[in-house]
Amino acid sequence: MRWWKVLGLAGAAGVAxxxxxxxxxxxxxxxxxxxxxxxxxxxxxxxxxGASEPRADV
Structure with missing residues (x-):
């Protein structure tokens, strides 16, 4: 069950x-x-x- 606590703390740190x-x-x-x-x-x-020329067919 201890790894659930670590996972929860890591999730809270990520949200913060x-x-x-x-x-x-x-x-x-x-x-x-x-x-x-x-x-x-x-x-x-x-x-x-300036980077692109306007197209005439549009």
Missing amino acids: ATGVVIVRSERKRRAYTPDQVRDRLHARLAEQS
């Missing part, structure tokens, strides 16, 4: 670690100002527009 990762990414995402988000989106759009 996943929560930490989610909270960190959420903090990083929310740290941007609206102007920074807009600038990043414009930069991504410019990268994609």
Whole structure:
């Protein structure tokens, strides 16, 4: 029965670690100002527009 305890503790540690990762990414995402988000989106759009030519048959 002892290995059930170890398995349970490992599962709890895994859930806690996943929560930490989610909270960190959420903090990083929310740290941007609206102007920074807009600038990043414009930069991504410019990268994609420059990387591929628009198709005429679409």
